Amino acid sequence: MSLVVDSLSAEVGDGRERKRVLHDVSLRIETGTLGAVLGPSGSGKSTLLRCIAGLHGTVSGAIRSGSRDLRGLPPERRRVGLVPQDGALFPHLTVGENVAFGLSKHIRRSRRVDDLLELVELPGLASRYPHELSGGQAQRVALARALAPSPEVVLLDEPFSALDATLRAAVREQVRRALAETGTTAILVTHDQTEALSIADRLIVLSDGRVRQIGSPQEVYQRPVDLWTGQFVGEAVVLPGRGEGSRVTTAIGDLRLVDPAVGAVTVLLRPEQVRIVEGPGTPARVVSVDYFGHDALVDLDLVADPGIRISARLAAPVSLREGDAVQIRVADPVLAFVAPRQDP
């Protein structure tokens, strides 16, 4: 079922400490797709999930799953599953009993539990206890448990944050596959933009309880609606410039703009747009090299304007060292945002 959130507002706290944390949030996730809510901590993402699950009261707005209005329904009748942050497996139950928790008695006796454990690639662990599982296993059991009652929507609250980097990618892939196989609509909440970009069909950027932008990961990455979003989603190089219609003048030359702009602007470009060139370019000096194996992130200072820091993503092999002098050039087009006004 598709999930629709319409003008949702919510508050936390009691009495005088009451504070609004979600302002008119609207979003739509199509059936069988995965939406990722991305935002810094404190942006209200977890509250949004809890509102959808029915665990947190809303002030106004609507939540619909398909044609069903979820407003006023208690969590147990929403058919919305939840995978909490650290899995939250019931410590007093085995893995099998955890997965079977939301199932009715006769389904519990069927192969459903085994099927689900196979789905999350953990066959044969049914009799283990949660404390005998690794972090990644616990997360996948939590997913299996959430999927067991065949919910219309599954919510994943920072599901991979406790896992180490290598495991994270693998578990993320397993989760995506399991979700796709069951055709479940899912929303994942994360503060990790790499995770959001890699897993989501649709990205929802949240800050201070407001939706900044909704779109496909490519859209949000390539065409952020504002400077903040551009800087938050993905690595960004930011420098001042002066717009002259379809072009902008900056310290690294005269660049083509995606959208026309006039006057003082802030220019945003991605490190992969920065090239080190043999021929004519802007002179720069290497400040540091972060080597990742498949590529490297090189920080550079402009020789003419040492206040401006440029990052370049270079494909391996990289032979640059700190202090090397290079020439750089930028692959157009770039984004420009009207510079935040300076207070006098």
Added chain:
Amino acid sequence: MVVAATLPALVAAIPLGYLVLRLSQSDPERLIASLWRARTLELAANSLGLSVTVAVGCLLIGVPTAWAITRLKLPAPALWRALATLPLAIPSYVAAFAWVATWPGISGFWPTAAILTLACAPYVTLPVAAALTMADSRYADAARTLGANPARVLLRVTLPRIAPAAAAGALLAALYTLADFGAVSLLRYPTLTWGVHAAFEGSLDRVLAAALSAVLVALAFVFVAGEQLMRRRAARAVAATGAEPTLATAGARTRAAAIAGLVVTAALSIGIPLGALVIRLTLGVDRDLEWPRLAESTASTLGLGLAGAAIAVLLALPIATLAARYRSFVGGILESFAYLGHVVPGVVVGLSLVFFTLAVAPALYQTVFALVFAYGVLFLPKALGSSRSAIRNVPPALEDAARTLGLGRLATWWRVTARIAIPGIAAGGLLAAVTAMKELPATLMLRPIGIETLATELWQKTAIAAYGAATPYAIALVIVASIPAFFLARSGDRP
């Protein structure tokens, strides 16, 4: 939730309601005259001083004891835990009687405070030991890496984390002392409870008794409010659990000192009372022990105690859940109600329940049901504290998960919260059982005709100074009460 918790809180407030009723029926001038005299002030000061001293004493004994039994690698750990719990099984009046029998003439403030401290120390030891077992060693480890020595870690990291548990225990000890009559009267230290009894004994002066009881309740309110304030401040600290506690790698000297301390405490709190009883038993002459009678009263003590504890737990759970999950003004009030009823002297509680049963369900008056219900009302606070912390330690995320898996509020509570919190809830129940088995005043008034508990038998024998005849009942009472105390000690073994 609030509604579900209001009913048990109202039930627990029956003694208070009775008190208010009696006070409102009395002549206000007479009331003020009763209250406003030097003697009342003196009794109140005595009660306050004794309670504070006992609470402090219990902290001084209970916290190190808990530390020793949880953090040191002592030989026979189960033994030390049992010894630290066992004083609960000895009624304070029996302990006081034993001390007076052994050293005739001891009386007054310090002996009373010392004996009550020894009797109440487990109220602090048990929750603190549980908190130490649960306490995350990561904090202590972090502090060590930040350059703190073990003493500083104890002072700055560990103690603040166990402070809420210690405060809850000290509160129980203080309330117990406020409400105690047996020990203070045997050791001849006049307190408010003593004054209440004196008012009744002398002239059936229900106004004076109610007035003094009201002062007692006011004192208790101060204690309860203090503890709640302390808990609120502590609640701001991040609660984290999970990591295994590290056993301090203490030297042989530390362990020897700890064992010596534990042995001395056990000797004073268990050895002397039991020893004195056994000596009395061997001295008693010309008395045939009525075995069937002893067996019968033992059985009814056990049955009534357990049933009463079950009711206490049932009543405590909604309040505990509310207090643990929803920190609110109303929750605090309801919780205070539950505690305050606890310090009303036994005679007044007994009378209030006589009044209540006759007004609400006269058919049940002086049946086993009314008595078990009374135990539930009386010992609800005993079950409350440990249930509350156990429920608070259940991560709310588990409840959220259960709700999204299709379980309603109640079903979630029953299948998740209660299952995980069961060791703590059971510990509360066991504490209630131990106390119910020792209860006297309400039992005397509400027991069905023909039913005797060990406590009533003991009372009958000691009332006529037949101490030799009383002794087997005292010993049986200690043994019976040791059963839940033993399980209580074991329940602390697993984290």
Added chain:
Amino acid sequence: MRSPRPRFLLVAITASLILAGCTTSPVAPEPDDRSLVVYSGRDEELVGPLLDAFEAESGITIKVRYANSIEMAAQLLEEGDRTPAQVFLSQEPGALGALSAEGLLAELPDDILDTVDPQYSSTDGTWVGLTGRARVIAYDGEELTEDEVPTTVFDLTDPQWRGQVGIAPTNASFQSFVTALRVLEGEDTAEAWLRGLVANDVQIFPRNGAILEAVNTGVIDVGLINHYYWFQQAAEVGAQNMRAQLRYGEPGTASALVNVTGAGILTPSADNAEALEFVRYLLSVEGQDYFVSQTTEYSVIPGGPAPADAPALDDIRGPELDYADLADLDGTIALLEKVGLL
């Protein structure tokens, strides 16, 4: 971690409830069964055998609950008309007086009242005396000879007894005694005596038994108690093993006061045949013989039996006093509060 504990707990709780229920399960009385509910402020050890004898003789089943007289009176006040009790046996006249004042005790028929020496019963005929017990001074037989112990309580304010006198000011017997002092010697004398005791560092005990225990262990030299406590303890450990000894008060003075225990019938059972039969039995020769021989108390029936080991009632010769005059308990309480003993 997983365990069937919750279910086990349920079973245990249910079982204990059933167990608790079984031990009581009241036998439904047959319609022609004669039975009687007695509230006894007197201890089972003291009156139990007598009740058994009455049951055997009369065929009436007695259901009795035992408790402290005063607390039981408070309970009866609370129960009011709904009390299950038909007869109340009290250790102290004060408890009976309080019930009578609230109209909870029925007037007894003349034949019962006439049996008892009128000075030992209430003036309005709502309760009768059952037995008498003499106020005595218990003393430490290892420290003192009988001659060294005064026969009047007034000597106990002498500095010689400083810190060595035990009293139980909350005890009804002691309070009756103070009332008697007030009536016989006047308010001022009574107050002066109490103040003298306080100034002499008098030792406060919760009850008579504790005083006797203290004298018996040498903690204090002398204590004011009722005579029969000594006999009770002597029965337990053997008279020859008693360190405490008794000194009886000077005949005819307040120091030789004889307190009474009594019985009353609750108002709803005013005409209850079983209740009347029971009270008559307590005052019969058989009943009085039991008290005299088994609990070493005094008979309140003119010309009744006398205990074998204790001095005869006539030799003790209590003060000339109508026991109805001892009803002013409030005045005594006020006095005790005034001097700081309550």
